[in-house]
Amino acid sequence: MSMEASELQDLSDDADYAASQQQGSASMMRSDSGKRSSPSEHEDAELIYLKDNVAIHPTQFASERISGRLKLTKQDSVLFLSWIPYKGQTSNAKLSEKDRSLYTITAVPFTEVRSIRRHTPTLGWQYVIVVLSSGLAFPPLYFYNGGVREFLAIVKQHVFLARSSEDPNVFIVNDFQSPLQRTLSSLELPSSLPVASGQSVYPLDGGSSNENQGRTSADIGNRVSSVIQSGLRKHKNHDPTRDLSIHLLEKFSLVTKFARDTTTQLFSENNGFGSVDKRWNNQPVHSYPEKLSNIAEEKHNEIRHSYSENDLLKDEEISNDIDVPADPLEFNNISLVWGKPRQPPMGHKEFTALLDSEGRVVESKALRERVFYGGIEHQLRREVWPFLLGYYAYDSTYAEREYLRSVKRMEYATLKQQWQSISPEQAKRFTKYRERKGLIDKDVVRTDRAFEYYEGDDNLHVNSMRDILLTYSFYNFDLGYCQGMSDYLSPILFVMEDESESFWCFVALMERLGPNFNRDQNGMHTQLFALSKLVELLDTPLHNYFKQNDCLNYFFCFRWILIQFKREFEYEKTMQLWEVMWTHYLSEHFHLYVCVAVLKRCRSKIMGEQMDFDTLLKFINELSGHIDLDSTVRDAEALCICAGENGAASIPPGTPPSLPLDDGTLYPQEDDVL
Amino acid sequence: MSYAYLFKYIIIGDTGVGKSCLLLQFTDKRFQPVHDLTIGVEFGARMITIDNKPIKLQIWDTAGQESFRSITRSYYRGAAGALLVYDITRRETFNHLASWLEDARQHANANMTIMLIGNKCDLAHRRAVSTEEGEQFAKEHGLIFMEASAKTAQNVEEAFIKTAATIYKKIQDGVFDVSNESYGIKVGYGGIPGPSGGRDGSTSQGGGCCG
Numbered sequence: 001m002s003m004e005a006s007e008l009q010d011l012s013d014d015a016d017y018a019a020s021q022q023q024g025s026a027s028m029m030r031s032d033s034g035k036r037s038s039p040s041e042h043e044d045a046e047l048i049y050l051k052d053n054v055a056i057h058p059t060q061f062a063s064e065r066i067s068g069r070l071k072l073t074k075q076d077s078v079l080f081l082s083w084i085p086y087k088g089q090t091s092n093a094k095l096s097e098k099d100r101s102l103y104t105i106t107a108v109p110f111t112e113v114r115s116i117r118r119h120t121p122t123l124g125w126q127y128v129i130v131v132l133s134s135g136l137a138f139p140p141l142y143f144y145n146g147g148v149r150e151f152l153a154i155v156k157q158h159v160f161l162a163r164s165s166e167d168p169n170v171f172i173v174n175d176f177q178s179p180l181q182r183t184l185s186s187l188e189l190p191s192s193l194p195v196a197s198g199q200s201v202y203p204l205d206g207g208s209s210n211e212n213q214g215r216t217s218a219d220i221g222n223r224v225s226s227v228i229q230s231g232l233r234k235h236k237n238h239d240p241t242r243d244l245s246i247h248l249l250e251k252f253s254l255v256t257k258f259a260r261d262t263t264t265q266l267f268s269e270n271n272g273f274g275s276v277d278k279r280w281n282n283q284p285v286h287s288y289p290e291k292l293s294n295i296a297e298e299k300h301n302e303i304r305h306s307y308s309e310n311d312l313l314k315d316e317e318i319s320n321d322i323d324v325p326a327d328p329l330e331f332n333n334i335s336l337v338w339g340k341p342r343q344p345p346m347g348h349k350e351f352t353a354l355l356d357s358e359g360r361v362v363e364s365k366a367l368r369e370r371v372f373y374g375g376i377e378h379q380l381r382r383e384v385w386p387f388l389l390g391y392y393a394y395d396s397t398y399a400e401r402e403y404l405r406s407v408k409r410m411e412y413a414t415l416k417q418q419w420q421s422i423s424p425e426q427a428k429r430f431t432k433y434r435e436r437k438g439l440i441d442k443d444v445v446r447t448d449r450a451f452e453y454y455e456g457d458d459n460l461h462v463n464s465m466r467d468i469l470l471t472y473s474f475y476n477f478d479l480g481y482c483q484g485m486s487d488y489l490s491p492i493l494f495v496m497e498d499e500s501e502s503f504w505c506f507v508a509l510m511e512r513l514g515p516n517f518n519r520d521q522n523g524m525h526t527q528l529f530a531l532s533k534l535v536e537l538l539d540t541p542l543h544n545y546f547k548q549n550d551c552l553n554y555f556f557c558f559r560w561i562l563i564q565f566k567r568e569f570e571y572e573k574t575m576q577l578w579e580v581m582w583t584h585y586l587s588e589h590f591h592l593y594v595c596v597a598v599l600k601r602c603r604s605k606i607m608g609e610q611m612d613f614d615t616l617l618k619f620i621n622e623l624s625g626h627i628d629l630d631s632t633v634r635d636a637e638a639l640c641i642c643a644g645e646n647g648a649a650s651i652p653p654g655t656p657p658s659l660p661l662d663d664g665t666l667y668p669q670e671d672d673v674l
Numbered sequence: 675m676s677y678a679y680l681f682k683y684i685i686i687g688d689t690g691v692g693k694s695c696l697l698l699q700f701t702d703k704r705f706q707p708v709h710d711l712t713i714g715v716e717f718g719a720r721m722i723t724i725d726n727k728p729i730k731l732q733i734w735d736t737a738g739q740e741s742f743r744s745i746t747r748s749y750y751r752g753a754a755g756a757l758l759v760y761d762i763t764r765r766e767t768f769n770h771l772a773s774w775l776e777d778a779r780q781h782a783n784a785n786m787t788i789m790l791i792g793n794k795c796d797l798a799h800r801r802a803v804s805t806e807e808g809e810q811f812a813k814e815h816g817l818i819f820m821e822a823s824a825k826t827a828q829n830v831e832e833a834f835i836k837t838a839a840t841i842y843k844k845i846q847d848g849v850f851d852v853s854n855e856s857y858g859i860k861v862g863y864g865g866i867p868g869p870s871g872g873r874d875g876s877t878s879q880g881g882g883c884c885g
Contacts, residue, residue: 439739442690446711455708483689483739484713519741555748559714567713614682614752618717618732 045080048072049154053144054083056103058653066103070141072154073107079158080107081130083141102649105138110159113173118148120169128152134553136529139652324607325541327600329642339637342630343374345576351380359398361387365585367394372585375576381495388582389508390659391501405501412500416471436481440469447486451571453494465489468503475507482517485510487563491575512657516562523656527561528554531592533650538596538639542603549612556617557595564591573629580633586640588658589651593643597635598627677721677730681841682752682858683834684782686774687759688767689738692793695824696759697735700834705825712737715749722835724842730862731838743777750781754858755789755837760808762792762821763800768807775815783857785849789818789837796823 049072055065068085083105108130117129119140126148127140143151152171155161164170354367361367367387376384386392392401419433427434444466448454454461468489473481489506496502515523531554536543546552559567564581566574581590599606602623611619640647685693694712699705701718716735721728734753736746750756756778760767771790778788792808805821812819818836822829841859844850850857 439689443711446709448710449708450710482741483711483737486711487713517741521741521744524745553748555745558745563713567710613748617715617749621715621717 045073045075048074048079048158049151051143051145051147051151055142055144056083056085056139057142058103058139065142067144068104070151072158074158079110079155081105081110081113082107083138102652103139108132110155110173113159115164115173116152116155116161116171117167118152118169118171120148134550136525136553324604325545327542327603328540329538329600329639339634339641340373342633343370345375345377346370346380346384347377348380351376351384359401360396361394364394368583368585371579372583375579378495378572378575381575381579382497382501385492385495385579385582386501386505386508388579389505390511391504391508408504409500412471412503415475416467418474419470436473437470439483440466440473440481440486443483443486444469448490448571451490451494454490461493464499464502465493468493468499468506471503472506472510476510476514479510479514479517482519484517484563487566488513491566491571491578494571495575512659513564515656524558524562526652526655527589527592528557530589530651530655531557531561531595534592534596534639534643534647535599537643537646537650539600539603542599542607545607549610549616551613551616556613556620557599559621560595560598561591565594568624568627569629570625577629577633586637587648589655590636590640591657592651593636593640593647594632596639597632598623600639601632601635676728677862678727679842679845679852680730680732680860680862681754681838683731683733683755683757683837684749684753685733685735685757685759686746686778687738687757687791688761688764688770688774691738691759691761691764691767692824693738693757693759694735696757696791696793696822696830696833697733699824699827699830701733703827705827707825714742714745720834722838724835724839727842729838729842731834733834747777747781750778750786752856752858753782753786754841755787756782757789757791757833757837758817759791759793760803761794762803762808763794763797765802768792768803768811771811775817785844785857787818787837787840787844788815789820789833790815791833792819792821793824795821795828796826 049070051070053067054070055067057065066085068083071082071084073080073082083103085101085104112133113130114133115131117131118126119128120126125142125144126146127142128148128151129137129140131137152161155173160174161171164172350370351367354361354363354370356362364387367384371384371388387394392404396404419437422430422433444462447462447465449462454465465486469481469485472485473479488509489502492505492509493499493502496505513523515526517523532543532546532552535546546554565577568574569577577594581594584590587593602619605611606616606619609615643650685697687693689711694709694716695705695707697716697718698709701720712735714737718733718735719730720733721730723729734749736742736749758771758774758778760771762768775788778786790808790812792803792805808821809819811817818840820829820833820836822833824830845852845859850859852859852861
């Protein structure tokens, strides 16, 4: 049906395609949604609408849904939306309480809603997607008993709803002015959003708040206020544990392990981590878990690993009059935990030792661990990357891999033939093909041409890149081609030096990262959202800063995530980083911890210079080429360990590069949605 | 370097129309046919002089592919000027102008000055859009119009500077409240003193890009 819309450039323009992707990747939530004071819990909030059996699908399986109650409430003439999961009725044991509270939507005012997209298919469940002014969106809300139309009708009675001229299923909220003068609040510009000044805010998981947490917050709140009154920045001086924490040097070697073992537990025990600052946005002060302070004290005497190689990331230019909130994971400027020193890259001998006599990887975890901590010698990459990417099975033998390669070579030739056999006459009647080919032709000559392997006119490798991308756009016609793909393919082709092998490695990579290139950018939004949750967890003051400065959409990290730092490092370093991330050794989402690591490295500069969105975006862009890889990876490792289960829980299931849970199909079938 | 005003520009238009090349020609006075495609946004800056006043242009060069529109839209905020670019040798890039304009109208300040540029006018033999059509479109939508070539540098300087002159005139005419940075204008040293006349954060943090 989309084919008749000739203006559209790509089949992925299909709303249905977008929707199916959206469902698959479990989508987004607004990070601060749970932290407002909740008018629905107040006496004076008027209940406008209540709908039971409205569910969220955290995975692509409807059976794993979380059911709950959707409510509209009104207070002080502002309409609020909330969705609260039912207690103890999870349909699947895999979904914990934590998952449920992660998805809870606590009283979002419609002033922060930009649009509502409705899906009312004839088959399957109706759902709506609520998109916020920040550009983030909540996961689809499935109306199991129907009633989307009624819901929208009721919303319309209370806020101004206008049907989008571009898409009849999209309703723009508060679009009350002429098209030329739409208010910022109804669009993607959060600057005009009302700020609930003076309101108490609560941690996201406040929806599942328990007594213990309440008490902790109260205690800390008292302590915080006294610290603020005395005007002390380093509140840690008040920490009674500080005086207790002189420890022996020989313990240093244990710090990392110790931290690994304890931080997760500490973080979950002490819910105050992070919750304090939210009450005091301008003067964040932290409470440190006791043991962490001890670690910090120990590290005080330790040699700090030097990563301040470049001036961009140094803090020294910060003017003294701006009080930058301290990093909760630092103590006297020494990070609390840090990653292992990088090892030299794995060589051929070492790799062979990991294989049995027939070529099977005896223990994939050992291989992944080795690569995670040291990377791979370049000549060996061609053998190891196909494992990391999932093209080769770890338990395959030499012979099986040889056979796979020959079978896949034929398969590739067949796929390639599909577009090679298109005659000029046929191409004339095949707009989609012509457009894609035109785009790919244009882009491959704009990919790494300064790099020796791809430089010069009529470069054969550039031609291979074009053929692979065009073939891929037929192999995965729904996804097609999108800018950024050539950035991924370029190092793969350089490493594999074989068109068919490169193609299949690229296919394997896109199984995980295809959602980055969805037309609706859902895969990207999901990751940016997860990143915001991780920063909230690992650096609450920085999170608060971003929140206050309308930077919560994390668009400034867009390029980092879209092409996994390809433009931030030189070629060789990019390959090193990729193989580290592709091990999925500590986390499938290690790249997000890398983002946090870089952001934390710059936190003083960002906050000290009071960067706004524009300045921040420019600043982050200009970090390109100035980030030290090894120390960043070590930081990211430390952060990943530090975040532990809480970190993992901050990342919604299905966030790329997680593989789709359903191994059978790359993309969810339309029937799941329609 | 100090400036009287800083204007934020954004360059928009379909992929491959020459946005990055126009920027490079303007900032570095060179044409580089081989460059990486733009992911997200790239920045450039240059000082110009209008009415004897030093004005810094901070230019945002955006990715053109359709998929990135939702991200690109967040860059419009606070832009004082936009260069809307099409390729005179590719008709479809002209056909898409209306949708770009719609984006700009929706997401940018209503007073944003828009310059329509038909790029690659050195390739007249492959022309697919006539100059008159460009003029007509600009007239209908209240845009300034020029055909230019990033390759030969024809009209590139003029396009950026004419846009700046138009913005400058709007300031003189009192269209903007220059103390409000949402108009994409920052007052620097030597500018019209306003309530925030001293605010000049960008001169020190602009990095090396304003050469």
